[in-house]
Amino acid sequence: xxxxxxxxxxxxxxxxxxxxxxxxxxxxxxxxxxxxxxxxxxxxxxxxxxxxxxxxxxxxxxxxxxxxxxxxxxxxxxxxxxxxxxxxxxxxxxxxxxxxxxxxxxxxxxxxxxxxxxxxxxxxxxxxxxxxxxxxxxxxxxxxxxxxxxxxxxxxxxxxxxxxxxxxxxxxxxxxxxxxxxxxxxxxxxxxxxxxxxxxxxxxxxxxxxxxxxxxxxxxxxxxxxxxxxxxxxxxxxxxxxxxxxxxxxxxxxxxxxxxx
Numbered sequence: 666x667x668x669x670x671x672x673x674x675x676x677x678x679x680x681x682x683x684x685x686x687x688x689x690x691x692x693x694x695x696x697x698x699x700x701x702x703x704x705x706x707x708x709x710x711x712x713x714x715x716x717x718x719x720x721x722x723x724x725x726x727x728x729x730x731x732x733x734x735x736x737x738x739x740x741x742x743x744x745x746x747x748x749x750x751x752x753x754x755x756x757x758x759x760x761x762x763x764x765x766x767x768x769x770x771x772x773x774x775x776x777x778x779x780x781x782x783x784x785x786x787x788x789x790x791x792x793x794x795x796x797x798x799x800x801x802x803x804x805x806x807x808x809x810x811x812x813x814x815x816x817x818x819x820x821x822x823x824x825x826x827x828x829x830x831x832x833x834x835x836x837x838x839x840x841x842x843x844x845x846x847x848x849x850x851x852x853x854x855x856x857x858x859x860x861x862x863x864x865x866x867x868x869x870x871x872x873x874x875x876x877x878x879x880x881x882x883x884x885x886x887x888x889x890x891x892x893x894x895x896x897x898x899x900x901x902x903x904x905x906x907x908x909x910x911x912x913x914x915x916x917x918x919x920x921x922x923x924x925x926x
Contacts, residue, residue: 699744699778702737710734717785728780742922745777749789750923752827759868760834761852761881763888767830769919773912783829786810786822790833794819800832803861835860842894852883888916 703723707714713732714723725732733741749771757764774791775783783789794800794809800821801807808822823829836842838857843850856867859877867877889909896909 699748702741702744720785722784724781724784725779728776739925741777749826756830761883761885762891763885765916765919766888766891769915772919773915782820787825787829788820788823789826789829792821792832792836794821799861803864841900845894846890856881
C-alpha cells in the first residue's frame, strides 16, 4: 500500500473515532475525544468504566477526579475541550455570555464529560425537568430520565450536547436569574422570549420570514456576573457544595486545562 493510501486510511480511522463526539470533527485539533479515553479505560479497567447500550457510550461509574488515573487526567481535560469548546465559544458569543462559564459548568456537572447523565441523556448541565414547562412546550424536549441525586429526581434528556447547552442558556436566562444581572438581563431577555415563542434560535428565520436579530449587541456578561445569577439563589440550592467561590474555581480549572490544550 503506498504512502498516500496509508494517510487516507489513518484519516478515516481518526474520523470514525470522533464520530460520537459532540463537536464536529476537526483534523487540526490537538484534542482527543472523551469517549476514546473512556473506551481505552473500559478495556483496561472495567471496574471503573461502564457501557451504555442505548447510546453506545462509555461513562465512569463514579464520575469524580479521584476515579481517573492521574496520567489520564490532563488528556481527559483536553479531550473535553476538543468535544465541547468550539460550541461553547459560539453560543457564548451569540448569547453574550463568557464561554468559560458555559464550559466550566459542563465540566463540573459531568466531571469532564464522564458522567452517566451526560452520556445517557446528553444532559451536561444537570438540568432538571421540574418547573421548566417551556422546555417541553417550546422546544419539545419532553423526555425525562430518573436518577438519584441523592434521591430520585427527573432530569431532562437531549439528543446532543448542543441541545443541552442551548437549554442551559435558557435556564441561565430565565426571569428569576436575569433579574440578578446588573442590567436585569436587558441585552438578552427579548431574544430569549422570541426563541420560546418561535422554537428557533433568535438569528434563524421564522416561517413568515423574520428573525429577532443577526447578533445580539453589547459586551458579554462576565463570569462573575453570570455565576452570581444562580449561585446562592434560593431556587437553585440543590448542590450542597456549590457557591460562587467554587464555581469561579472551576472557571480557573478550565483556563488551566485550556492552556495545556
